[in-house]
Amino acid sequence: MTPEIPLIPGGKRGGMLPIGAALLLAAAGLLGCLAIWSARTFADEPTLFVVRQLWWIGPGIVLFLLSSAVPFRFYRKAAGILEMLSLAALAAVLIGGVSVNGMRGWFDLGFCTLQPSEFAKPFFLLYLCVRCGERKTMTAGQWLRLLAVSCLTAGLVMAEPDYGGGAILFLIFVLTAILAGAGLQVMFTSGALMLLGTLIFLLNNDYAMFRIVGFLNPEGPSAWHIRQFQYTMAHGGWTGADWGTALWSGTFLPFPHTDSLYASIVESTGFIGGVLIIVGFLVMGGAFCALSWKVRGDNPDRKFFIFGAGTIYLIQALIHISVNCVLIPPTGITLPILSYGGSALLAVLLTLGIAFSAARADEPETISTVGQTAAGKPHTDPAGPQLP
Amino acid sequence: MTAAAYKIRTVVILGLLAVWSGAAAVKLYTYTVRDRDRLRERARAIAWREAVIPARRGTIRDQAGTVLAQDVFRCDLVLESLPKSPNRTAVLLRRLSETLNWDADPAQLIFPVTLKADLSAEEIQQYNRVFRRFPEVRVAGRFERQCHPDPAIGALIGKIALNDRGERVGVSGLEQKNDLTLSGKPGKIVFMFDRNGSWVYETLRVVRQPENGQDMTLEQPLTELTAPLPMPSGEREET
Numbered sequence: 305m306t307p308e309i310p311l312i313p314g315g316k317r318g319g320m321l322p323i324g325a326a327l328l329l330a331a332a333g334l335l336g337c338l339a340i341w342s343a344r345t346f347a348d349e350p351t352l353f354v355v356r357q358l359w360w361i362g363p364g365i366v367l368f369l370l371s372s373a374v375p376f377r378f379y380r381k382a383a384g385i386l387e388m389l390s391l392a393a394l395a396a397v398l399i400g401g402v403s404v405n406g407m408r409g410w411f412d413l414g415f416c417t418l419q420p421s422e423f424a425k426p427f428f429l430l431y432l433c434v435r436c437g438e439r440k441t442m443t444a445g446q447w448l449r450l451l452a453v454s455c456l457t458a459g460l461v462m463a464e465p466d467y468g469g470g471a472i473l474f475l476i477f478v479l480t481a482i483l484a485g486a487g488l489q490v491m492f493t494s495g496a497l498m499l500l501g502t503l504i505f506l507l508n509n510d511y512a513m514f515r516i517v518g519f520l521n522p523e524g525p526s527a528w529h530i531r532q533f534q535y536t537m538a539h540g541g542w543t544g545a546d547w548g549t550a551l552w553s554g555t556f557l558p559f560p561h562t563d564s565l566y567a568s569i570v571e572s573t574g575f576i577g578g579v580l581i582i583v584g585f586l587v588m589g590g591a592f593c594a595l596s597w598k599v600r601g602d603n604p605d606r607k608f609f610i611f612g613a614g615t616i617y618l619i620q621a622l623i624h625i626s627v628n629c630v631l632i633p634p635t636g637i638t639l640p641i642l643s644y645g646g647s648a649l650l651a652v653l654l655t656l657g658i659a660f661s662a663a664r665a666d667e668p669e670t671i672s673t674v675g676q677t678a679a680g681k682p683h684t685d686p687a688g689p690q691l692p
Numbered sequence: 693m694t695a696a697a698y699k700i701r702t703v704v705i706l707g708l709l710a711v712w713s714g715a716a717a718v719k720l721y722t723y724t725v726r727d728r729d730r731l732r733e734r735a736r737a738i739a740w741r742e743a744v745i746p747a748r749r750g751t752i753r754d755q756a757g758t759v760l761a762q763d764v765f766r767c768d769l770v771l772e773s774l775p776k777s778p779n780r781t782a783v784l785l786r787r788l789s790e791t792l793n794w795d796a797d798p799a800q801l802i803f804p805v806t807l808k809a810d811l812s813a814e815e816i817q818q819y820n821r822v823f824r825r826f827p828e829v830r831v832a833g834r835f836e837r838q839c840h841p842d843p844a845i846g847a848l849i850g851k852i853a854l855n856d857r858g859e860r861v862g863v864s865g866l867e868q869k870n871d872l873t874l875s876g877k878p879g880k881i882v883f884m885f886d887r888n889g890s891w892v893y894e895t896l897r898v899v900r901q902p903e904n905g906q907d908m909t910l911e912q913p914l915t916e917l918t919a920p921l922p923m924p925s926g927e928r929e930e931t
Contacts, residue, residue: 534723537720629723
């Protein structure tokens with residue numbers, strides 16, 4: 305067994321990495337605030353959302369630092385409970401949640417609203433990574449159980465109805481399955497289930513079918529939203545226009561501060577700004593990938609989580625960008641870190657915080673938390689030491 | 693799983709995502725650079741409008757400077773159409789009834805409908821606030837021609853009317869005879885509508901300033917003008 309090597313060592317240098325990352329994330333959050341402000345210039349209350357978003361950056365950074373300071377073994381132990389709590393919250397929001405834009409997905413806490421589907425992403429990823437990391441090889445039954453949990457989690461989000469959020473959760477399962485070496489049978493089954501879920505969603509939500517028709521016929525009346533994406537980006541040109549007062553975003557583009565934020569940023573910063581955003585998210589995904597490569601140890605759940613954390617938000621960003629660039633049919637999904645939404649921002653920062661905790665892992669792991677074989681026995685290597 | 697196998701998997705996943713990013717960047721290039729002019733032209737056609745700023749018609753005075761005819765600026769509250777959505781129409785009619793005691797059968801309306809004429813400054817502020825969400829109701833400015841109350845002078849001054857281009861032209865009396873001097877040239881503005889059809893005031897730009905009409909002063913005093921007019925000699929001969 306390869307001994308657990310702390311990736312982020314203790315001491316002064318190791319403590320600086322999460323702080324550096326926190327500064328980078330805070331800068332990205334402030335950039336998002338600028339984009340939200342620019343997109344809302346022509347609204348009735350131009351500063352409403354940017355002020356709210358600014359309020360969330362501070363607690364978000366604190367949450368990031370706290371979650372990165374908690375040892376990963378705590379997350380490993382709590383993964384099942386956190387997933388159950390997450391499922392309970394997703395079910396409860398369907399009964400007692402408040403609707404925004406036709407989607408029953410928020411709890412009204414009085415002073416703010418909370419979107420449980422955003423927090424479901426890190427907890428679901430954690431749950432899958434821990435379950436897949438427990439065993440060296442997974443049986444078909446074990447995969448089916450995980451697939452059932454995935455369908456339940458994604459299905460509850462789709463029932464809000466939020467297709468984008470549900471799809472992201474299902475993609476988390478697919479990603480983890482690939483990392484854990486699931487067979488083709490599992491991949492085909494999950495692909496077929498995702499297709500079935502999409503079909504059921506389309507048949508139950510007329511607006512979703514309307515969007516598909518609009519995507520297939522961009523000149524038709526149902527493609528109005530799609531054309532606004534095109535006009536907004538065309539306004540930007542090479543280097544952007546109207547920075548601070550995004551004209552087309554503010555007057556024609558629906559949801560310029562959330563689901564259409566990328567188009568709004570492109571209007572203000574042009575092709576160059578749009579490419580920089582794409583490259584920024586790719587670099588983030590690559591950085592977390594490189595971080596996961598450096599993780600040593602018997603249990604792969606840490607590197608699965610680190611890679612998953614970076615990649616899943618890269619995928620979410622690419623879906624958002626692809627919707628805005630009319631590469632795929634419109635679906636309501638936000639641009640991570642940059643779009644307006646306190647729950648989304650907190651959930652991203654929580655996920656990245658847990659990833660940093662997994663990367664640090666400078667505390668010894670007990671045998672009980674280290675992986676077990678399919679027979680339920682710890683897969684320890686008698687040749688190597690158990691504890692660093 | 694070996695570290696090498698894990699690396700290969702992650703590289704393949706990231707590679708696929710990089711290809712996806714490339715496809716998105718190509719689409720981005722298409723809209724921001726390649727098709728930019730065509731898309732901007734189409735966007736301009738649906739959002740930008742031109743409108744005329746009427747020129748103030750010149751004032752007519754008698755020899756002593758008494759005003760005989762002049763333009764006065766008025767603001768009216770105008771209903772230009774009904775919203776397309778039946779729900780919004782119901783809300784708008786209810787609000788019109790509450791605010792202006794205005795009740796009418798929507799089927800019988802001929803647009804534009806003047807809901808209230810000659811608004812005060814306070815009323816303009818109030819109605820702009822009340823009907824903020826309804827671009828169909830707006831405060832419209834216009835020039836109104838005021839004439840001396842004496843019918844004899846009124847007959848001498850003459851009348852103005854709108855021609856088929858919406859311009860005010862003299863159609864009788866001095867207004868007609870001196871139309872070129874009095875009428876001036878209208879200006880032009882461009883502005884943008886938002887998706888609800890409301891004006892985006894920040895985009896309003898004056899393309900051409902209006903040139904107001906020239907004032908004219910008659911050679912006779914008011915007392916002479918009110919006396920019966922002598923018939924021109926040529927006309928008398930003909931009769």
